[in-house]
Amino acid sequence: MPSDPKFAKIRAVLDARRSQHLYRRTLLADSPQQPHMTINGQAMLTFCSNDYLGLANHPDVIRAFQQAANTYxxxxxxxxxxxxxxxxxxxxxxxxxxxxxxxxxxxxxxxxxxxxxxxxxxxxxxxxxxxxxxxxxxxxxxxxxxxxxxxxxxxxxxxxxxxxxxxxxxxxxxxxxxxxxxxxxxxxxxxxxxxxxxxxxxxxxxxxxxxxxxxxxxxxxxxxxxxxxxxxxxxxxxxxxxxxxxxxxxxxxxxxxxxxxxxxxxxxxxxxxxxxxxxxxxxxxxxxxxxxxxESWRREHLHDLIQQFRHGAAQLGLPLMPSDTAIQPLLIGSSEQTLALSQQLAQRGLLVTAIRPPTVPANTARLRITLSAAHSTADVERLLDALQQIHPTVPTTP
Ligand SMILES: Cc1ncc(COP(=O)(O)O)c(C=O)c1O
Missing domain, CATH: 3.40.640.10 (Type I PLP-dependent aspartate aminotransferase-like (Major domain))
Incomplete structure (x- = not known):
């Protein structure tokens, strides 16, 4: 019912979300959780998963799942x-x-x-x-x-x-x-x-x-x-x-x-x-x-990737946050700009999520980059190259 006030209310919220660059959408994956994925029909190198050790698609884990499903x-x-x-x-x-x-x-x-x-x-x-x-x-x-x-x-x-x-x-x-x-x-x-x-x-x-x-x-x-x-x-x-x-x-x-x-x-x-x-x-x-x-090598490799990313990002003057963990956000500030940067990365085949309020406080929107032991050093190099290409629009202060 177009004139029903309860629908008008939720439509107003949706419109406000769009105009403030805060509207969220799901992506559609057609591949397992891993750095190189098919998302919305396109090959993407992803830096947004929490699968920090690369175990979500590990054959031993899949086998254990299948065997238990057969039994239970x-x-x-x-x-x-x-x-x-x-x-x-x-x-x-x-x-x-x-x-x-x-x-x-x-x-x-x-x-x-x-x-x-x-x-x-x-x-x-x-x-x-x-x-x-x-x-x-x-x-x-x-x-x-x-x-x-x-x-x-x-x-x-x-x-x-x-x-x-x-x-x-x-x-x-x-x-x-x-x-x-x-x-x-x-x-x-x-x-x-x-x-x-x-x-x-x-x-x-x-x-x-x-x-x-x-x-x-x-x-x-x-x-x-x-x-x-x-x-x-x-x-x-x-x-x-x-x-x-x-x-x-x-x-x-x-x-x-x-x-x-x-x-x-x-x-x-x-x-x-x-x-x-x-x-x-x-x-x-x-x-x-x-x-x-x-397999402690997974944590060690992840640690090396974190160092590689931080070193490269610091050389590019990117707005790193004080983090030594697999979560390496770049603090941008404006939701609109963060979304635009995420889209520019997507055009280059890289998936990095734009995190905006209310998930984070106002004016602290960021690109939430996450690293995984399943990434290679070449993957991180590709991310740094892409960030360098879009660099002119990344501010050094939020
Ligand atoms: C700090 C923290 N606690 C709890 C949760 C919720 O865990 P789950 O996804 O298993 O519901 C999350 C994210 O999902 C989280 O980041």
């Missing part, structure tokens, strides 16, 4: 607490707990659901408080909103400000939960986890680190940011990481003490009231985990 079928059929919890789920939880040096682990169907589940299980009163870094991922922000607890934000990575906020809270009956991205998803920098652990302990607050972008990539064995800083479950009681990024499959897990995990099984609604992930996905993730543990 496709759907899990029910929630974990009903009869949807099968042996691959159990084996994966045990393997993840051992790998991260925690007592136990609990599988969730997605990272988004894991974050919602933990916050809602721990924050049971509207007087409880959740403290968030200003640049936290949307799923952590939504976890705070859904919990109904008091929400307090602190400036990015500012533990001093966090401490001031915590000192304002004097009631010992209040549960306090500090949540932070480990590697910030749109910036690539890392949280000051050692300081956060100290501050959390001093205030008897829970600390939860979402290591979606660090797990598999950082740390001596790839166990993530907390491993890199030697932080055990006493220092950081809640570790959450996703499996759809460096591990190349899908889902997420929370790892911590036996009591924490048992408590989540009784209380985390996004775990209790949802169908378990397909057992074959868990079996595929077990194969990924094995590759992660045995």
């Amino acid at each position: 079928g496709v759907g899990s059929g029910a929630a974990h607490l009903v009869n949807g919890h099968s042996r691959p789920h159990q084996q994966l939880e045990e393997a993840l707990a051992a790998f991260t040096g925690r007592d136990s682990a609990l599988l969730f169907s997605t990272g988004y659901m894991a974050n919602l589940g933990v916050a809602n299980a721990l924050l049971t009163s509207r007087h409880d408080v959740i403290y968030q870094d200003r640049l936290n991922h949307a799923s952590l922000v939504d976890a705070g909103l859904l919990s109904g607890a008091k929400r307090v934000r602190y400036a990015h990575n500012d533990t001093t400000q966090l401490q001031v906020r915590l000192q304002a809270q004097t009631d010992p009956s209040v549960t306090q939960l500090i949540v932070t991205d480990g590697v910030f998803s749109m910036d690539g920098d890392v949280a000051p986890v050692t300081d956060l652990a100290r501050v959390a302990q001093a205030h008897q607050a829970w600390l939860m680190v979402d290591d979606a972008h660090g797990f598999g990539v950082l740390g001596k064995t790839g166990a993530g940011l907390l491993e890199a800083h030697g932080l055990d479950q006493d220092s950081v009681p809640i570790l959450m990481a996703t499996l759809g990024k460096a591990l190349g499959t899908a889902g997420a897990f929370v790892a911590g003490s036996r009591d924490l995990i048992e408590y989540l099984k009784q209380s985390a609604r996004t775990w209790i009231y949802t169908t378990a992930q397909p057992p074959a996905v868990a079996a595929a993730t077990l194969a990924s985990l094995q590759l992660l543990e045995t």
